[in-house]
Amino acid sequence: MAVHQVESIVRSTSIEEAWEQRRREPHASRFLAGGVDLVLYAPPGVSTLIDLSGLGIDGVRRDGDDLVIGAMATLTDVLESSLVGKATDGFLPRVLRQVASPLQRNVATIGGAVVRAHPWSDVVPALLVLDARLDVFDGEERTVDLADARGRSEEPFLLVLAVRIPTAQRGVRAAFEKFSRTGFDVATLNCACSARMECGVCRDARVAIGGTPSVARRLPRAEEALVGKSLTASVMATVAQAAVLEIDARDDRRATAAYRRRLADVGVRRCLAALAGKKEPGPE
Amino acid sequence: MIRVTVNGQERSWNARPGDTLLDALRREGFVGVKKGCGTGDCGACTILLNGRAVNACLVLAVKAEGGAVVTIEGIAQGGRLHPVQEAFLEAGAVQCGYCTPGMVLSAVSLLSHNPDPSEAEIREAISGNLCRCTGYVKQIAAIERAAARMRESR
Numbered sequence: 001m002a003v004h005q006v007e008s009i010v011r012s013t014s015i016e017e018a019w020e021q022r023r024r025e026p027h028a029s030r031f032l033a034g035g036v037d038l039v040l041y042a043p044p045g046v047s048t049l050i051d052l053s054g055l056g057i058d059g060v061r062r063d064g065d066d067l068v069i070g071a072m073a074t075l076t077d078v079l080e081s082s083l084v085g086k087a088t089d090g091f092l093p094r095v096l097r098q099v100a101s102p103l104q105r106n107v108a109t110i111g112g113a114v115v116r117a118h119p120w121s122d123v124v125p126a127l128l129v130l131d132a133r134l135d136v137f138d139g140e141e142r143t144v145d146l147a148d149a150r151g152r153s154e155e156p157f158l159l160v161l162a163v164r165i166p167t168a169q170r171g172v173r174a175a176f177e178k179f180s181r182t183g184f185d186v187a188t189l190n191c192a193c194s195a196r197m198e199c200g201v202c203r204d205a206r207v208a209i210g211g212t213p214s215v216a217r218r219l220p221r222a223e224e225a226l227v228g229k230s231l232t233a234s235v236m237a238t239v240a241q242a243a244v245l246e247i248d249a250r251d252d253r254r255a256t257a258a259y260r261r262r263l264a265d266v267g268v269r270r271c272l273a274a275l276a277g278k279k280e281p282g283p284e
Numbered sequence: 285m286i287r288v289t290v291n292g293q294e295r296s297w298n299a300r301p302g303d304t305l306l307d308a309l310r311r312e313g314f315v316g317v318k319k320g321c322g323t324g325d326c327g328a329c330t331i332l333l334n335g336r337a338v339n340a341c342l343v344l345a346v347k348a349e350g351g352a353v354v355t356i357e358g359i360a361q362g363g364r365l366h367p368v369q370e371a372f373l374e375a376g377a378v379q380c381g382y383c384t385p386g387m388v389l390s391a392v393s394l395l396s397h398n399p400d401p402s403e404a405e406i407r408e409a410i411s412g413n414l415c416r417c418t419g420y421v422k423q424i425a426a427i428e429r430a431a432a433r434m435r436e437s438r
Binding site for chain 1: 300301302303304307323324325327330333336337338339341342343344346347390393408409411412413
């Protein structure tokens with residue numbers, strides 16, 4: 001359905017100009033990326049959209065040891081990028097194939113996904129375990145943590161320019177599990193884990209769970225339980241239990257808190273089994 | 285004013301800023317673009333925008349400025365149905381027909397990027413197009429048939 005309150009759409013020719021236009025109307029304007037979210041969840045009182053097409057922030061490139069994904073790249077662009085596939089050992093494409101339908105992935109952008117950061121977002125936990133950061137403009141260009149962009153479509157707003165993923169570390173493995181009623185549906189709970197493997201021992205462990213039903217966040221105690229350990233069945237069970245205790249599981253229309261805790265346990269163990277190169281999860 | 289190419293013809297629309305492509309296309313007479321859920325769930329409004337299948341209900345019309353749109357009305361050539369349309373008819377993949385334009389365009393998009401898809405890839409490609417009549421077996425068979433025929437004719 002039409003977004004009736006929108007009265008004008010402005011095309012900017014530079015990042016600075018887009019920022020200035022947004023600053024002039026902080027309450028009545030929004031940046032327009034793919035636009036999926038703006039159509040579905042039109043924010044009240046917003047009458048001006050500032051279209052970010054044409055600012056040249058849509059490609060995928062390497063910048064030294066970093067993989068840099070332009071904010072306006074669609075999820076399909078990212079999924080099909082050989083640079084992304086190679087740099088993340090196929091992890092990010094595997095995750096994105098589980099996000100919505102191809103029809104939506106052809107429109108929705110990676111920048112929109114990190115700014116909106118819906119509780120059920122599959123993109124956020126995947127980027128968290130890759131240590132992704134964001135190139136942003138808020139009067140000047142700088143790089144910020146992923147979490148700093150959540151909900152920043154409103155004041156104090158950020159213009160996200162790119163997602164920056166470090167790839168210097170060798171031997172990093174990552175895995176993702178999504179629980180939903182159908183592949184198309186949003187996550188009842190999702191889970192991502194990564195670790196740098198050194199002689200069979202986990203280093204730099206990352207564990208993130210989303211859809212609790214809050215947006216994904218990293219779980220430091222679960223990560224601590226993984227660092228310095230080999231991926232045995234008992235370690236996987238210990239890490240999963242730490243994660244279960246650490247998440248803020250709550251009831252909503254999709255699932256009960258108890259069910260979500262069960263999903264978190266299974267999800268973490270499946271991810272860790274995948275990191276260990278095992279197809280099946282360890283014994284329950 | 286939005287300038288856009290629809291089914292190969294240049295057009296200028298007086299679309300409102302908040303109009304979706306679905307609103308604009310149907311107002312311009314392209315009623316093969318079906319209005320279903322309006323929330324990107326059913327896929328009845330699927331069109332090709334710059335060669336990619338999208339939900340017309342989730343794309344603002346202004347995003348098509350300078351671009352190329354293809355609707356179900358535009359894929360037959362010289363009075364001859366597109367191979368995907370022919371295969372849908374032959375395989376009995378058309379039931380009530382409401383999902384068919386979207387399903388066909390998702391298949392056209394898939395085959396333009398991947399001429400020899402696996403069944404899993406076909407299933408993924410039409411995962412955003414819901415059929416509430418019978419299911420998906422005949423549609424998948426039709427897309428496999430169209431893919432084989434299009435490969436043979438190359």
